[in-house]
Amino acid sequence: MVSHRVVIQSEDFNVADVLAKLRAGDLRVGAVCTFIGTVRDTQLLSGKDADRVVSMALEHYPGMTEASIEAMIDQAHERFDFYQAHVIHRVGVLKPADQIVMVAVTSAHRGESFKACEFLMDYLKTQAPFWKKEASPSGEKWVDARVSDDLALARWGIEANNVVK
Amino acid sequence: MKFKIRYFASLRETIGLSQEEVESTASTVGQVRDELLARGGVYLCLQRDRSVRMALNQVMVNEDAMLMDQSELAFFPPVTGG
Numbered sequence: 001m002v003s004h005r006v007v008i009q010s011e012d013f014n015v016a017d018v019l020a021k022l023r024a025g026d027l028r029v030g031a032v033c034t035f036i037g038t039v040r041d042t043q044l045l046s047g048k049d050a051d052r053v054v055s056m057a058l059e060h061y062p063g064m065t066e067a068s069i070e071a072m073i074d075q076a077h078e079r080f081d082f083y084q085a086h087v088i089h090r091v092g093v094l095k096p097a098d099q100i101v102m103v104a105v106t107s108a109h110r111g112e113s114f115k116a117c118e119f120l121m122d123y124l125k126t127q128a129p130f131w132k133k134e135a136s137p138s139g140e141k142w143v144d145a146r147v148s149d150d151l152a153l154a155r156w157g158i159e160a161n162n163v164v165k
Numbered sequence: 166m167k168f169k170i171r172y173f174a175s176l177r178e179t180i181g182l183s184q185e186e187v188e189s190t191a192s193t194v195g196q197v198r199d200e201l202l203a204r205g206g207v208y209l210c211l212q213r214d215r216s217v218r219m220a221l222n223q224v225m226v227n228e229d230a231m232l233m234d235q236s237e238l239a240f241f242p243p244v245t246g247g
Contacts, residue, residue, distance in 0.1 A: 037247050064223035101247050130246025131174035142175045145243030162243045
């Protein structure tokens with residue numbers, strides 16, 4: 001069992017260690033669902049050299065970040081039957097292929113942890129105060145928020161209002 | 166009333182401040198936004214045709230949210246974590 005549910009840190013994390021701690025001693029657990037978000041090099045998607053990601057800097061709103069994700073986990077507990085959720089999000093300067101975020105959920109059966117994990121990521125993408133800035137050979141630019149992330153949260157019946165004016 | 170206003174990400178860079186103390190008669194978040202817009206210049210990044218999100222005491226709010234003395238108000242662009 002882990003005592004804290006939300007960790008914001010600059011250091012990398014070891015997925016196996018986190019999962020081992022999360023379910024240690026909890027014999028009710030029959031399912032562990034994990035999502036890992038990583039830094040990608042957008043040049044490999046677009047083919048444009050201007051899109052090459054050299055590094056990515058993550059800024060956040062200390063205090064609000066932790067409180068908002070804690071509130072998301074509380075909401076997830078109201079909707080899904082799972083035991084524990086653990087969220088790690090890195091801040092600071094990261095490189096392509098680095099791990100950014102981990103959401104892990106334990107439950108008795110797979111369905112509830114799959115759903116809770118996706119719900120938490122959809123929520124986090126539009127409601128947790130993080131901002132990404134990419135550095136490419138042509139300079140730095142703030143990453144634009146995506147309408148598709150607002151739509152992902154809407155599937156759960158929640159209005160995101162992240163991108164709309 | 167006195168408030169603390171915090172700016173993040175692109176808004177922090179444009180305004181050139183991460184936070185400031187403001188004394189004002191505004192009673193809502195929207196009225197504070199109006200007062201900042203009235204300053205013009207770099208504060209025009211808070212215009213209502215831009216996507217600007219607001220938090221009061223570290224909770225997302227809309228412009229109708231009521232302020233209290235010593236409130237912490239924050240303005241920032243759409244979030245992009247995860």
